[in-house]
Amino acid sequence: INRFDYDGHYGTVLNRFLIQAAIDYPLTVHGTGGQTRAFIHIQDSVRCIELALGDAPQSGERVRIFNQMT
Numbered sequence: 001i002n003r004f005d006y007d008g009h010y011g012t013v014l015n016r017f018l019i020q021a022a023i024d025y026p027l028t029v030h031g032t033g034g035q036t037r038a039f040i041h042i043q044d045s046v047r048c049i050e051l052a053l054g055d056a057p058q059s060g061e062r063v064r065i066f067n068q069m070t
Contacts, residue, residue, distance in 0.1 A: 014042075014045065016028065040068050044068070045068060048066065048068045052066055
């Protein structure tokens with residue numbers, strides 16, 4: 001039910017870079033490099049994953065989407 005987006009169009013930059021690094025594929029940067037957006041420190045991201053795993057849904061429970069930026 002849950003997913004880990006790693007594709008080049010819908011996945012996050014971090015997810016895409018992790019997958020590309022794991023398979024020894026050159027990191028793919030899209031756009032002109034002029035885009036701006038919010039970023040989250042890797043330690044904070046890992047903490048969010050830890051919190052989500054500690055509060056995992058029960059079998060049959062609806063999927064919950066977590067927004068790490070808010």
